Amino acid sequence: MTEPARHSMRLGTRMLALLCLLVALSGLSAPAVRAEELNVAVAANFFATLQKLAPKFEQASGNKLLLSSGSSGQFYTQIREGAPFDVLLSADSDRPKQLEAEGLGLAGSRFTYAIGTLVLWSPKPDVVDRDGKVLRGGAFHMIGIADPRNAPYGTAAQQVLTALGLWQQLNQDKKLAVGENINQAWQFAATGNVDMAFVALSQVSDRNAISGSYWLPPQALYTPLQQDAVILTRTSKRALAETFLKWLRADPQAIAGIKAAGYHIAE
Amino acid sequence: MIASFYSPDDLVALWISLKLAAVTVALLLLLCTPLAWWLATTRSRLRVLGEAMAALPLVLPPTVLGFYLLLFLGPYGWGGRLMHHLGLQPLSFSFGGLVIGSMLYSMPFVIQPLQAAFHAVGTRALEVAATLRARPWDRFFTVAVPLARRGFITGSVLAFAHTLGEFGVVLMLGGNIPGRTQTASIVIFNHVEALDYSGAQRLSITLLVACFILLLIVYSANRSRAEVAAVA
Amino acid sequence: MSLALDIAWSRADFLLQVECEMPSRGITALFGRSGSGKTTVLRCIAGLERVARASVRFNGEVWQDQRRFLPTHRRPLGYVFQESSLFAHLNVRGNLEYGLRRVPAAQRRIGFDQAVRYMGLESLLKHRSDQLSGGQRQRVAIARALLTSPQLLLMDEPLSSLDLASRREILPHLERLRDELSIPIIYVSHEIGEVMRIADHIALLEAGRVRAFGSIHEMLTRPDLPLAHLEEAGSIFDGVIAEHDPRYHLSYVDTAAGRLAISLRAAPVGQPVRVRIDARDVSLALEPPEHTSITNILPGRVMDVTDDRDPAQRLVRIDVGGRPLLARITQRSVVQLAIAPGLALYAQVKSVALMD
Secondary structure (H helix, E strand, C coil): HHHHHHHHHHHHHHHHHHHHHHHHHHHHHHCCCCCCCEEEEHHHHHHHHHHHHHHHHHHCCCCEEEEECCHHHHHHHHHHHCCCEEEEECCHHHHHHHHCCCCCCCCCCCCCEECCCCEEEEECCCCCCCCHHHHHHHCCCCCCECCCCCHHHHHHHHHHHCCCCCHHHHHCCCCCEEEECCCHHHHHHHCCCEEEEEEHHHHEEEEEEECCEEEECCHCCCEEEEEEEEECCCCCCCHHHHHHHHHHHHCHHHHHHHHHCCCEEEC | HHHHHCCCCHHHHHHHHHHHHHHHHHHHHHHHHHHHHHHCCCCCHHHHHHHHHHHHHCCCCHHHHHHHHHHHHHCCHHHHHHHHCCCCCCCCCCCCHHHHHHHHHHHHHHHHHHHHHHHHHHHHHHHHHHHHHCCCCHHHHHHHHHCCEEEEEEEEHHHHHHHHHHHHHHHHCCCCCCCCCHHHHHHHHHHHHHHCHHHHHHHHHHHHHHCCCCCHHHHHHHCCCCCCCCCC | EEEEEEEEEEEEEEEEEEEEEEEEECCEEEECCCCHHHHHHHHHHHCCCCCCCEEEEEEECCEECCCEEHHHCCCCEEECCCCCCCCCCCEEHHHHHHHCCCHHHHHHCCHHHHHHHHCHHHCCCCCCCHHEEEEHHHHHHHHHCCCCCCCCHHHEEECCCCCCCHHHHHHHHHHHHHHHHEEEEEEEECCCHHHHHHHHEEEEEEEEEEEEEEEEEHHHHHHCCCHHHHCCCCCEEEEEEEECCCCCCCCCCCCCEEEEECCCCCCCCEEEEEEEEHHHHHHEEEECCCCCCEEEEEEEEEEEEEEEECCCCCEEEEEECCCCCCEEEEEEHHHHEEEEEEEECEEEHHHHHHHC
8 A cells, every 4th residue: 555545544533443433432521410301492583582481480580591593383293293492482473273183282372472563774864764765766776675575574564665656666666685584684785785675673773772773664555463472282391481471471571672683562 | 610601501402413513424424325326326216216316405495304203203204103103202303303304304404415435436446346246235345435525524514514404303303492402503593583683693603613623623624535536 | 189169250341150179389460350250259268258159168167158158357367459459547567567466466466577477568657657658658558468377378369459579579478479489469450470480270260260270381381272372472491590501691491391591580590480481482394403502492282273363374272391481483483393192303492480
């Protein structure tokens, strides 16, 4: 065998040994059992908010929240296939209702933890006026929205544009950039690729202040963006799940956090 | 210092990603070597079918692939029911499930370089070995495998990197559960979703640098050898 | 002691039907044009081509028949391929040891050092195969095959991909193999020069069939075969160096046909050599020639007279000391000298070439 060949073979053997070691170690480093962990599936739009709230709940209860972020549709599929979540915080109310009807959600545990607000937003000042007249002017290149077929905020945006009688025209003129979800719609606008976008108020409000320019469409123009939570039937930590949802619903800190993030609370 | 730069979730996710990539590559090499060998040497008409099937994971969007795997491995799917009959937990939402998903997802990246490498080895070198008294298995391990070394290296590197960057399949099949199935790429996505771009950048750069170093090591180990043809 | 073949194999555009028994001694050339099936026959003997209707028996041992098939790695043979086929991932030593290691120690008849010496590879052992010349690679390939201590060596045009210098470098090694190791060799070739130099027997293949088989002396001179009608047709004689004459710069070789003078050679007395006499360099005389410049004059008896390619020429086969000598002379001379079978005469040989 030539010298380089032998050398690289030795190297290969070493790398293989290292891999084996890593894999073996991984068995040892499995996390020690903590007080109690609650697996929370949380809609992407509420993920950042809940991340900020979680330490407060963990401090109050002494338990830990494991947050998994994703789309409500994906969570629905995964829960049907036995995903080990204890609680779902959905971005809509349809899926939690459906889970409840199918027996996968605990009957009676469902409630609306937040109501989203739709906003037409641009990161630049003076692009969007407070009455949304910019939509009729046509002096813009493109508007970003989330896909109405699977994102509640996309549906709401479509309802608003339809109510204004602009939906067909904008579609014909190819002036709508459709993001897969509300975050993509936000990214379109934030990166300047569209002039403005229909996004969630929670995405653009920081402690009740909004940078750039925006228009809040009248709530009458779209179906309320109710976000429901539900305890999943398969949970083995029902008590903890109930404690968490109760905290989310009633704790003043939690309510303040949700409101500060740009959501309403059901009265 | 490390702990202040990365959050604990980041570190756990990085660790899961590395482990997943390593296990996936190791198992794929075991599985794909005979398969690629068969594809490279058979004259059967089934070869075309095999080649097409081996390339299929490239076609499906990763989330769709993950979705089908989820159905298959879930408690109502064949895979899940099989596990149940064997008295085992379903593989969905577990590390084992991620391994299966990653293997399927990265399989073409191992099979194709291996098949090409085995094809380049050709039959002559093996015939020579046969006339030198080497039995079939002996020929395979002492002639075909060393001559196809480049294919093994390329396939391993591609599959490793591809698994590290994998997102759709692990998200769907794993459920994004911290400490169990949440990989670095998902954490990066979570950071982006939470508009935490600096967190996303920290992890992204880590992955990029780590992979870059890995590739440098592998390719420089390989460089010292002259180009390998089937037979000189 | 023999290699018995009975092969019937058909493909869309090719039919191979070979029934032949070859002596398992010396070098047997499988000679024919490209496409005549030479390589296929060799691959069948080795078991590399799996032909259903074939039987191969070597020294009474069945390698293959209707029921049995001994796979290649269990046949005690060595194979040298047409193109260099060294393992690229191993250096020269690794290549040589590959086969050696796979032969049980008790069955080894050729040692590593011996094979290295035979093929002159001492200085190359650490080289990679891509650092070798074509001739060097083929020498390594031959040594590698030898190190499995084969009972039969198969060579598929081992020199055809080499330049003239490399061929000259290898041929003496092959002769040493034949003379010193007494391993029978089947040697596929389409180069008559190569065959004349080293073969003891020739199997002539034409369109998938063995047209004729026999000793090289017979096959080169048989008027019913194409070999005798080639431009470079001639006869060969094996002998030993008998004496040197430095005064006239001559060496003498004793052969079955008598003593022949050749240009002075630096070969030791007693060394076996093969000489070649081209048919066009032989002229015939009815009386012992006296005042002639020709040195080599051989008495003989006409065996037959046949037409040649050129209607002006005729081919005369003469028995000299039990070996056939081929002469190409004009038809006019045949008539004028009334040359006919049975006639005793003298062959004047203008040039004798030592084959090296």
